[in-house]
Amino acid sequence: MGQVDKVVIVVFDGLRPDMIAGRMPVLQAFLGDNLWFRNARSVFPSLTRVCTTSVSTGTWPGRHGIVNNQFHLNGDLGGPLVDTARIDDLVKLTDRAGAIVTSDSLGQRLVVAGRSMMAIHCGSAGSGMLVNHAVRENGQRTFSVHGADATLTPEIVPGILAECGPLPSHDVPKLDVVAYTGRVATEVALAQDQADVTLVWLPEPDTSFHFCGIHSEGADKAMRAADTVFGEILQTVADGPFTSRTAVLALSDHGQIATSAIVDLAGLLRADGFRAGGVPGDDTDILLTGGNMGEMRPITPDPELIADLGRWLMQRDEIGMVFADPETVEGALPCAAVHQTHARSAPLLYVMRSDQTLGPGGLPGIGVYTGGVPLGGGMHGGLNRFEMNTVLGIAVPGGRQRETEDAPASLIDVAPTVLDLLGSSFECEGRVLPIFAPEPEQAEVETLQARSGHFAQRLVRSKIAGRSYLIEGERAEPEAS
Known part of the structure; x- marks a missing residue:
């Protein structure tokens, strides 16, 4: 028997912990009254579908295989880009690569334990699929705010529409979507x-951070709306029959930073003689993706080309970090350092340069990127x-209250912790978090550094219980010679 009978997980996409106070009173009170992991961290890349899959599987991307929001597929580099926002692209991964996700999920382990799961997802259709990629085989339920065509369990949609009304508009800020989500949660899922x-x-607030800006009226409205819905969910749990046997987890998948400049990386590469592009073609030798991080994959394996690309990246002021085989690219950090070891992982990863400079509204964190949202909007993906x-x-009945925990934690710890609360175990890469007593082990902080010429970089990790959590990474000042 577990410590609880029910678990409710609420995810605030893109929410930064330092933006809660004064904007989200319900969440602020919840964190203050219960156990708050102040050193919780995302995964790399800190992109939603990668994060989603780490939440659902308890594993790093090097194991679950969703290595980027968009990625070219090793072994089929002449084929189309995998856009994980699209269900069709994910389904085709089964034929192209043998599987969509290469780790068991929380949903699958719940079935083994005789337990059930329902997800209400309001992001992309692909994200909704990745919270429980085997939902149909599991006999479970996932509702997407995009409707029947955006879920693997479309049969549940008519009943929800009858109960909650027609699907909402998707105007930004997504106030209607957030409110509708609250109705589905409180009137259907929890009732x-x-x-x-x-x-x-x-x-x-992810969408509004992107398109309105992190420090904007739209973002504030979005946070207030999300906070209101969280309060409604908490009240429904409190009024329900399982209140004394219910755990509630509140989390975000990543934060965001402001953007200061757009860099045409593909154009710069081509100007210097590299035939780089986003899609395969007769004039393209190198496939790349962008944002504030990205990947580079020579269509034909070529270590010398990877070395040349790595050197080129390190000569650019706009580049913050480079990950590759250090024996091939001098000054690179190994991809394994950020848990990018999957057969699908790119041989060369880059992160655009950012720092802790104060941005709009005095919020720290600003960087350059290759595009994807309006200039000045928020962005994420990097370190x-x-x-x-x-x-x-x-919040767990009988658990720690009014405490903060400084031990590192990550998205990979959510699934094993949930299963442990329900009385089951889950062999994965995450650990069961210290909910009932403080973490007995002291974390060890390590800094990995690499340099080549005038380029230097550093990655900070925190090690505990045999796991290495990613704290932060950035371009560093080279040591004086």
């Missing part, structure tokens, strides 16, 4: 045949401290 695990994934630090608060 009718409640699953053992209910996951509610809110799209805000900046304010991208990596996440929200993680847990």
